[in-house]
Amino acid sequence: MDALKVALLLVAVVAPVLVFRWRRPAWYWMAFGIVFAVVRVLVRYRSVMEACGLTVPPPRWRLTLARWSRREVPEWRAPRILRIRPTRTGLVLRLRLRPGQDAYDFSAASDRLRHSLAMYNVIAKEVRSGVVELRMTGYDVLKRVRMPAVRDEHPMCVPVALREDGQVFCRDYLQVPHALNVGATQSGKSVYLRNLVVGLATHRVALVGIDCKNGVELAPLARRFTALADNPETAADVLAALVRYMSRIYDLIRREQGISLDVPDAEITANIWDLPRHLRPVPVVLLVDEVAELALYVTKDEERRRDQIITDLVRLAQLGRAAGIYLEICGQRFGSELGKGITMLRAQLTGRTAHRVNDETSANMAFGDIAQDAALATVRIAADRPGTAVAGDSSGGWVRIRTPHLSIRRAVDVCNANAHRTPDIGELAPFRPAVPVPPLTGKVLPKSTSASAF
């Protein structure tokens, strides 16, 4: 068996060099690297599993058989390899667990595994009962983010960042309707939001923005926005209009339900996605940058306005999903110190993304109530890696991600090119940014155009 492994290794290393001459195109060296990595993992597999404590003793019947037949005691067994698949960034190894093993054993050993297999990162994930997948990356994929091409198949699903295991991180509004995104200043929240806007720009969706930094982040993208508020006063009016719009959509759904015995099950609906296409209202994504600005007040009037804003946000978070209204809330902190209603709102935000934060308390605002280890991972994000974040959900799972760096000029170009897709919503008409819609050219504007919607 050992001789076979050595022979395999020799074939993998020497053959490609002998068959081809020295100067080869990039794809050749990539293929060579993949073959080498596959062979290396296969050759070292058993010894690595043994060294990492991931083997189990042989079953009793084999021990008995060995005793009766006076053979050697059988070796401890490693999990069986079901499949090995090279990817753009490394390898995926699918394993069948032995009795007594669980997915946590592999997660706990992932650091040992990555050192032993000479990989940059190893992440274990349970695929189904008794089957675990080890996703290995050969290099730091988050150092220079390159997003692979993704086919836009699902409505309301936007590829927004790269995960540390080399997969694409998608913000799927149908799965996770509302999300919270926290991070210290200069941690990359706005670039994350920009990536989202650009991803959504090509979809059939109405974008509503609240940017209390006087609109510096979202105003340049105004052509693709159905409504935009750049101060708390306008924000309060926009939210009130959005709540009115939500009531109208609920009326529409009620009208279409008309449940009687002869209505087929498939036609009974409780949300916009089951309505017939010609009746389905456009979904709305509400993007809020720097939410704390909405919750701060000095005077009595401002306090009243603040309460109205938070109440409307809570109502949208509680009831918006069925009406196709989704929330994306960004802020440096989002805790109970912002006053009443904040924790109630936070509880409705299922998706959690935390960019670098300066203290554990801020990290706990995103993850404290769902995954403590994710909070720890957030504090450890390096300051020289803006755009890196920890993304999790209420199921307790989390992963490190990083957005590709997207310049404001590129974002403006995409939004301007998709301005004709901006839907009109009656209730939000007074808040539509006053920018002329450019002629429909069907392509992204050239780079020389000014990075402004105005």
Ligand SMILES: Nc1ncnc2c1ncn2[C@@H]1O[C@H](COP(=O)(O)OP(=O)(O)OP(=O)(O)O)[C@@H](O)[C@H]1O
């Ligand atoms: N993925 C990324 N890759 C490289 N650089 C990034 C990335 N994301 C953000 N940056 C850079 O980090 C800096 C801060 O980004 P950004 O403005 O998004 O931070 P922020 O969290 O919104 O900060 P603030 O809260 O102060 O507005 C910018 O210079 C931006 O270019």
